[in-house]
Amino acid sequence: MIKEMGKLKTVKNYPKFMLELALNILKDNRLCDNCLGRQFALVGFGLTNKERGHILKNALILELYNKIPDDTEAVSINQNIAKMGNVLAVQSLQRKECEINLNSANDSACELCEGLFDQLTNYVKPVVSKLKDEDYQSFIVGAKIPPEILEKEDNIRAKYNITTGESIKSEFTREIGKLIMNQTNKEPDFELPDITIIIDLSNQNITLQKRSLFIYGRYRKFIRTIPQTKWPCYDCNGKGCIRCNYTGKRYTESVEELIAGPILKIAGGIGSRFHGAGREDIDALMLGNGRPFVIEIKEPEKRNIDLKKIEKRVNKKTKRKVQISNLSFANKKKVQEIKSQAKKTRKTYRATITLDKDIPDELFLKLQNELKETKLKQQTPKRVLHRRSDLVRVKTVYSVSIKKLAEREIEAEIIGEGGLYIKELISGDDGRTKPSFSSILDCQAKCVKLDVVYLHTDEN
Ligand SMILES: [Zn+2]
Ligand SMILES: [Zn+2]
Incomplete structure (x- = not known):
């Protein structure tokens, strides 16, 4: 159900004489039931503004009955109410044999909303027909109210010192929302609606804003030539040039594109964004x-959409390059969650390392001991300085175990904190990472192959 916002609140500045205030308003203004009732929206409960306005008008007609036809002001107020189609007001004038001035048509529109609330169904019809092809469970209605109407309402509120009203926008969107709900059987949702319907009253335009669809999953990458996300071409910055074969891209494929392509085909949509829990280097598996x-x-x-089907489709299409699993529907919050989690997540890496001289086996033991449960200082690597600020981070290495592959070639399994730069832990990056494989082994160590072999997240 749509909440009757604020109606259950008790109002501090409750008007002492509600009828008197209503009478004063109607003396100089011709208002429809909605626009009158809306000025008392926060009083009492259980009524729509339209019902409120109707009741107040009827009460006034009864009150004025004994004053007409002699009191000219009473007659004119009665006339004003009768012009807006109030049956009791019309009958009252008839009985007292007063002239009923229902002359021109432009006399019968509400001076505030200009008949807006009589035409609600005219707005609902095109909205419902636009919604027909949409896949959604929930919606919310927004509106752009012309400034001259807002100004008129402000003026009335200021003039009569009205403290119990709600805005025309909230009444309009709520009433439209009720009608849409009745016709579509979809629920309004004020927090996370699938669709936001915006009605612009000045030009009758209706726009639908669709909430993004978020899908969580995990990916594995089996080749060393594709980046996680699309990289724009350095030369043209994505516009397309000879160097990038007019693709605008530095690499023809990315994990992002391989995954997004099939999903976009199934879900439709105008584009996608990929959010990874950290990233591995292009040449790392x-x-x-x-x-x-x-x-x-x-x-x-x-x-x-069927996530199992999507998983199958992506995995079939990307063959041996990328595989996805564990798909589930998520929301925007999940993006922040996986990003902040990534900074804390331990990872296990496997690195193939070349050394520029022969190293005695004892030194490998020393390396394993010295790097066990060690905090090290890592200044932003030179290779990423162009996109990350230059600062020193303290990162933890939990363990290193070395396997000798050949003379001057070893394989290391490294467990480290999220955000630890492994290539620099090995090379030392000209002293920017301390200590390092190079500094402990007293040689130049170089990572030639690097894979992330496990992410130690809470889920596992
Ligand atoms: Zn009105
Ligand atoms: Zn280019």
């Missing part, structure tokens, strides 16, 4: 249980 991600589909045509 992402193995094990996979890395969490959230993909956001903008303005989806379908929400009720």
